[in-house]
Amino acid sequence: MKQFTNPKTIVKWAELLQPVAGLMAAILIMVGLYYALINSPADYQQGQAVRIMYIHVPFAWLATMVYGIMAVVSAVGLIWQHPLAHLACRSAAPLGAVFTALCLVTGSIWGQPMWGTWWVWDARLTSVLVLFFIYLGYLSLVRAFDNPLKGEKLAAILVLVGSVNLPIIKFSVDWWHSLHQPASVMRLGKPTIALPMLIPLLLMVVGYMSFFVYLWLMNFRAAVMERKNYLKEINRPQME
Amino acid sequence: MKQARSFFMVMIRREVRLHIGQGQAWLGLAVFFCLASLLFPFGVGPEPQLLTRIASGIIWVMVLLAVSLAWERLFLDDYMDGALDQWLLMPQSLALMVLVKVLAQAMVNLAILLLLVPLVALLLGMPLSVLPLVELTLILAMPSLALFGAMGSALSLGAKNGTGLIALLMIPLVLPVLIFAVGAVEASLTQLPYLPHLYLLAAVMIFALATLPLAIAYILRQAVA
Numbered sequence: 145m146k147q148f149t150n151p152k153t154i155v156k157w158a159e160l161l162q163p164v165a166g167l168m169a170a171i172l173i174m175v176g177l178y179y180a181l182i183n184s185p186a187d188y189q190q191g192q193a194v195r196i197m198y199i200h201v202p203f204a205w206l207a208t209m210v211y212g213i214m215a216v217v218s219a220v221g222l223i224w225q226h227p228l229a230h231l232a233c234r235s236a237a238p239l240g241a242v243f244t245a246l247c248l249v250t251g252s253i254w255g256q257p258m259w260g261t262w263w264v265w266d267a268r269l270t271s272v273l274v275l276f277f278i279y280l281g282y283l284s285l286v287r288a289f290d291n292p293l294k295g296e297k298l299a300a301i302l303v304l305v306g307s308v309n310l311p312i313i314k315f316s317v318d319w320w321h322s323l324h325q326p327a328s329v330m331r332l333g334k335p336t337i338a339l340p341m342l343i344p345l346l347l348m349v350v351g352y353m354s355f356f357v358y359l360w361l362m363n364f365r366a367a368v369m370e371r372k373n374y375l376k377e378i379n380r381p382q383m384e
Numbered sequence: 385m386k387q388a389r390s391f392f393m394v395m396i397r398r399e400v401r402l403h404i405g406q407g408q409a410w411l412g413l414a415v416f417f418c419l420a421s422l423l424f425p426f427g428v429g430p431e432p433q434l435l436t437r438i439a440s441g442i443i444w445v446m447v448l449l450a451v452s453l454a455w456e457r458l459f460l461d462d463y464m465d466g467a468l469d470q471w472l473l474m475p476q477s478l479a480l481m482v483l484v485k486v487l488a489q490a491m492v493n494l495a496i497l498l499l500l501v502p503l504v505a506l507l508l509g510m511p512l513s514v515l516p517l518v519e520l521t522l523i524l525a526m527p528s529l530a531l532f533g534a535m536g537s538a539l540s541l542g543a544k545n546g547t548g549l550i551a552l553l554m555i556p557l558v559l560p561v562l563i564f565a566v567g568a569v570e571a572s573l574t575q576l577p578y579l580p581h582l583y584l585l586a587a588v589m590i591f592a593l594a595t596l597p598l599a600i601a602y603i604l605r606q607a608v609a
Contacts, residue, residue, distance in 0.1 A: 270559075274556045274559055277552065277555070277556040278556050278557075280552060281549075281552045281553040281556065284545070284549055284552060284553075285539060285543070285549065285553060288540070288543035288544050288545060288549060289542060289543060289544070290544075294542075294606055294609075297606050298539050298603055298606055298607075301539075301599050301602065301603060302539065302553060304599075305535070305557065305595075305596075305599060306556075306557065308591075312560075
């Protein structure tokens with residue numbers, strides 16, 4: 145186990161994986177966009193507007209997935225005090241916030257023609273909005289201290305407490321009446337979405353996940369370098 | 385165990401006395417709550433139907449805002465004058481001390497709001513029959529609000545931009561309290577079962593009571609270190 149959690153090994157793997165994830169993202173999103181925009185049927189109710197789904201759903205899944213990742217690495221950082229865990233959390237947070245914002249924006253643009261309104265205060269939309277504010281809270285808390293190590297530890301606790309929101313988001317469409325459609329892919333039993341739509345959707349989802357991994361590793365490697373410099377700076381013997 | 389209990393009683397009495405004696409905090413809460421709630425008849429117009437319709441929402445939003453006024457100061461004085469360092473040295477667990485501090489504040493706030501809420505509710509034209517329920521939601525919600533606020537207060541110790549930070553961190557997390565409290569009152573007003581909302585409110589309280597003192601204690605240790 146030690147050899148896998150060695151910071152040097154992790155950074156080396158990040159370096160190796162980053163271009164792979166980038167290439168995967170480029171290919172999958174290109175193929176996925178071809179299917180999503182050209183080679184897939186229009187919905188029998190929603191018409192062409194259904195194509196917003198192919199970007200809205202990846203953003204929505206990433207919004208919650210990134211938070212899940214942040215919660216896991218925060219727990220790792222707090223429990224085992226791994227030196228890179230908080231850096232991994234910190235470098236994922238801005239991406240999660242942007243994906244959440246994009247999810248809200250694309251959902252709003254989709255909602256206008258379908259529901260006749262840009263926004264409704266129902267459980268799914270509200271819980272995602274809360275997730276967005278928690279991301280913002282994390283981002284401002286982690287930067288609020290002169291000592292970045294302290295900010296990261298405190299923000300990690302916030303991430304863990306805020307993670308109660310994740311199941312609320314996932315099940316909000318089942319627990320409360322909502323304009324938002326119920327789960328049609330990640331559910332017990334068969335997906336209720338039609339196969340010609342499911343294929344481009346999955347291509348886009350995996351494509352955007354790879355894109356996230358690419359950006360995350362880039363951020364992460366930059367954060368590791370920055371941290372090295374910071375530690376060197378504060379540990380340097382003072383010249384009198 | 386017995387020692388912990390007597391410690392708890394002594395400390396909570398001391399904290400409550402301090403809160404009442406210092407005055408400004410609970411006076412500020414009372415004044416803010418009354419004045420801010422009474423702005424609404426001027427803002428949205430004095431029509432009785434409209435005010436009755438939104439009274440529970442006004443009251444609960446104002447309770448939330450009024451309580452959040454005192455969040456910033458909760459640990460700040462103890463942090464500045466070094467009392468917090470002494471807490472860390474005490475043989476009793478820090479989580480217990482946090483619980484005492486937070487519950488004392490919650491009790492004082494609760495006492496004031498229990499007195500003022502019926503008054504404001506009547507001025508806004510809320511039917512008398514739901515007042516006991518409103519008071520019950522206050523009782524169930526106040527420990528959660530105080531604990532989440534205390535967590536925000538602890539997180540912001542030593543931070544560069546304290547005031548806005550606590551609101552940004554904690555308002556999203558206390559939203560369920562607001563939703564379930566208003567939900568219970570609204571359900572009762574429309575003759576729907578309100579007990580589920582109360583159960584959820586109690587569940588939030590139990591979650592907060594069980595986990596947050598430990599989290600806050602950890603945060604305070606980091607803040608002093």
